[in-house]
């Protein structure tokens with residue numbers, strides 16, 4: 001964790017891969033803190049990199065960027081939006097800094113559904129051709145949420161509440177204060193069939209800002225889900241660091 005180490009330590013070690021966790025600052029139903037996406041990113045990055053480091057992988061976790069794309073939630077007080085265009089500048093500066101120092105591999109570990117770095121990565125990568133830049137949305141590392149959770153919501157629901165009960169239970173409100181995360185969807189049939197996407201105006205689709213019912217969230221469910229994600233991520237870091245940038249295809 002870069003925020004914890006000093007120049008003496010940095011000087012004496014080598015770093016083959018950097019992780020840039022990227023969160024958001026937004027409401028998460030009544031029960032979870034505004035920093036939920038940052039807390040999740042911090043935890044998942046630290047723990048997964050820790051497993052990898054203990055297996056000899058030279059990975060460094062950069063400080064989590066706390067602001068995400070929240071353009072559809074600005075009517076909720078203290079939601080802080082960072083536009084995609086700003087994010088692109090931030091990402092480019094991070095890549096440029098690392099590239100100049102010879103650290104040529106970077107994974108953006110994204111923890112917020114409104115963030116999407118793919119197009120930025122396409123653009124930046126064309127200017128840094130010997131640099132490996134990729135994105136992982138940690139919440140899809142385990143794609144089959146229904147293997148872990150009963151109500152597959154997508155924001156401050158059973159999954160995120162279970163995870164936060166693991167990471168920082170004192171910051172989760174008592175259960176009698178949880179909202180039900182009921183939400184509305186776009187009317188169009190194409191959305192139901194999954195081929196139309198449009199952003200959601202948050203206060204029009206959810207009363208409590210949650211999407212998905214957290215009611216059946218438990219520490220045990222969160223632990224099982226997290227454990228699986230951490231191991232897969234640690235393995236990815238190992239594979240990336242063991243592979244030369246000019247030899248990444250098979």
Ligand SMILES: [Zn+2]
Pocket residue numbers: 028036037111112155156160
């Ligand atoms: Zn979240």
